[in-house]
Amino acid sequence: MARLFFGMNVSLDGYVGGAGGELASEFAPSNELFHHFVEEARGLTGSVYGRRMYEVMRYWDEDDPQWDDERRAYAAAWRGQKKWVASRTLKSVGPNAELIEGDLGAMIRGLKDRVEGQIEVAGPEVAASLTALGLIDEYQLYLRPLVLGAGKPFFAGPTPPLRLTAHEEIAKDAIRLTYVPA
Numbered sequence: 001m002a003r004l005f006f007g008m009n010v011s012l013d014g015y016v017g018g019a020g021g022e023l024a025s026e027f028a029p030s031n032e033l034f035h036h037f038v039e040e041a042r043g044l045t046g047s048v049y050g051r052r053m054y055e056v057m058r059y060w061d062e063d064d065p066q067w068d069d070e071r072r073a074y075a076a077a078w079r080g081q082k083k084w085v086a087s088r089t090l091k092s093v094g095p096n097a098e099l100i101e102g103d104l105g106a107m108i109r110g111l112k113d114r115v116e117g118q119i120e121v122a123g124p125e126v127a128a129s130l131t132a133l134g135l136i137d138e139y140q141l142y143l144r145p146l147v148l149g150a151g152k153p154f155f156a157g158p159t160p161p162l163r164l165t166a167h168e169e170i171a172k173d174a175i176r177l178t179y180v181p182a
Contacts, residue, residue: 007140017152045117046082053123
């Protein structure tokens with residue numbers, strides 16, 4: 001049975017993106033943190049995306065000659081994993097991706113039953129929907145020492161009751177706080 005986790009960089013005041021909803025440029029990861037994300041991506045069974053986050057992540061579909069070895073490694077890991085995209089507006093998705101149409105909850109329950117491993121939930125809106133359905137097994141907040149003051153919050157819906165299960169320094173500027181539903 002697969003486990004769903006939602007993890008993102010989060011500011012001290014709880015935001016993952018800027019006021020316009022874009023990912024906060026201040027969250028550009030250090031080399032150490034990016035290496036962690038590369039290793040994490042290599043171990044994933046796949047990822048569940050909302051439309052906006054999927055469109056942001058499509059950046060990794062095309063090689064960029066400016067990339068260093070770590071960026072190429074991340075792109076290879078991202079391209080190699082299965083992607084499930086929840087959208088009411090997209091008509092098609094890219095390579096190794098499946099469009100989720102219809103009942104999101106039923107699809108994700110079935111997915112968790114039929115695959116093994118870790119599945120990342122990418123994006124606060126789709127995470128809010130899956131949280132409301134009780135389908136997220138774990139929340140990973142990569143706490144960064146920044147204050148954005150406004151923007152897109154990590155919890156796009158009501159914050160569920162949570163219990164801290166782990167904390168770990170990932171990089172000099174990031175601590176991962178791991179929570180499970182209480």
